[in-house]
Each structure stands twice: as C-alpha cells, then as structure tokens.
Amino acid sequence: MGFEYFREYKQNSTIKIKTSSTNLIEIERRVKNCHLCPLSKTRKNVVFGEGNKNADLMFIGEGPGANEDESGKPFVGRAGMLLTKIIENVLNLKREDVYIANIIKCRPPNNRVPTLEEVTVCKPYLQEQIAMIHPKIIVPLGSTSYHHLSDDYNMPISKIRGEVLEYGDAKLIPTYHPSYLLRNPSAKKDVFADMLKVKKLL
Ligand code: SF4
Numbered sequence: 001m002g003f004e005y006f007r008e009y010k011q012n013s014t015i016k017i018k019t020s021s022t023n024l025i026e027i028e029r030r031v032k033n034c035h036l037c038p039l040s041k042t043r044k045n046v047v048f049g050e051g052n053k054n055a056d057l058m059f060i061g062e063g064p065g066a067n068e069d070e071s072g073k074p075f076v077g078r079a080g081m082l083l084t085k086i087i088e089n090v091l092n093l094k095r096e097d098v099y100i101a102n103i104i105k106c107r108p109p110n111n112r113v114p115t116l117e118e119v120t121v122c123k124p125y126l127q128e129q130i131a132m133i134h135p136k137i138i139v140p141l142g143s144t145s146y147h148h149l150s151d152d153y154n155m156p157i158s159k160i161r162g163e164v165l166e167y168g169d170a171k172l173i174p175t176y177h178p179s180y181l182l183r184n185p186s187a188k189k190d191v192f193a194d195m196l197k198v199k200k201l202l
Pocket of ligand 1: 036
C-alpha cells in the first residue's frame with residue numbers, strides 16, 4: 001500500500017513541482033489536497049505552516065502533533081507556547097513576524113518520527129515554501145528537522161546546535177526542539193545562546 005503511494009509520487013513529481021512563479025497560496029492549495037503518502041489517511045488536517053510570508057526568520061519543526069492535527073496550525077500545544085515565548089522574549093519579535101513550518105505536513109500516528117520515505121515525498125513542498133519566503137535564517141528545531149534539511153543524518157543535534165551553516169542563500173542555525181526543552185529544562189540556556197546568535201545575524 002505504502003509502496004503505491006511513493007510510486008505515484010515519483011510518477012507525478014516533475015509535474016507537481018512548479019517554478020518560483022507559483023505563490024504560497026497555490027502551494028497551500030496543493031498541499032491541502034495532497035494524498036501522496038499514507039499519512040493522508042490518518043490526518044485530520046494538513047498543517048501547511050503559517051506566519052509572515054516575507055519573514056527573515058523561519059523555524060522548521062519535525063511534524064504536527066495532536067493539537068496541530070486538530071487545529072491545522074503549527075506549534076499550538078505546550079511546545080508551541082514555549083516557541084512563542086522564545087520568539088517574543090529572546091528575539092523580541094512577534095510570532096507573526098516569523099514563519100513556522102514542519103518537515104512533514106501531516107501527523108504521523110502516535111507522534112512517531114516520520115519515515116525517510118514520508119519525508120522524501122513531502123519535503124519538496126517545504127523546499128517550495130523556503131524558496132518563496134526566502135528567509136535570511138532558517139532554524140531547524142530538533143534532530144529530525146536538522147537531519148532532513150541538511151541530509152547530514154549522522155550528526156547529533158547536541159553537537160551541531162548553535163553552529164551557523166550555509167543553506168543556499170540562507171544561514172542554517174539548528175537548535176533543540178521546544179518539546180525537548182519541556183523534558184530537559186536545563187537545555188534552555190543552550191537555546192537562549194543559539195537565539196542570541198540568530199538575533200545578531202537578523
Ligand atoms: S505528509 Fe506530505 S506527502 Fe504525505 S500526504 Fe501529507 S502533505 Fe502529502
């Protein structure tokens with residue numbers, strides 16, 4: 001069953017991925033009707049992403065959880081509240097000043113980590129979003145996001161967080177996922193340091 005989904009994607013992918021003349025609304029319309037992987041069967045809502053379409057700063061998490069699946073919005077649960085606090089209190093920005101998205105647009109059942117196959121078929125949508133928004137800085141939140149953005153699958157997030165890396169025209173500054181901070185509050189100081197670096201480069 002899963003194989004058929006992925007094969008369908010490969011057959012259609014060159015037709016579906018358009019040029020930079022498309023806009024975010026058009027990408028969102030396609031994503032909301034997407035059935036390219038089996039996660040479309042279990043999702044309640046597609047979580048496309050939201051925020052300033054001309055943002056200099058983009059946060060990219062792993063994927064929707066239960067609250068996000070319910071609401072169709074990214075980072076609305078406890079981890080989302082913490083991310084909002086970081087944006088407001090450390091970066092001195094409003095949440096609506098930045099753009100927030102995920103590596104994958106539909107919730108994996110039981111919040112499991114998305115598979116490589118699922119990410120492979122979904123990531124082109126994110127790449128289109130990034131190309132359209134054209135941020136100066138991208139912050140991957142957590143290891144799953146960093147690994148799939150960088151294709152550097154062996155690097156632990158604890159070793160790479162806070163580094164300023166090249167990502168096309170943008171800088172990539174990975175940090176811990178807010179969910180990790182909820183479980184490990186002592187890591188907040190690391191994220192604070194990483195966000196100061198982001199602030200300086202904005
Ligand atoms: S996760 Fe991505 S590829 Fe899979 S159905 Fe949702 S939007 Fe489509």
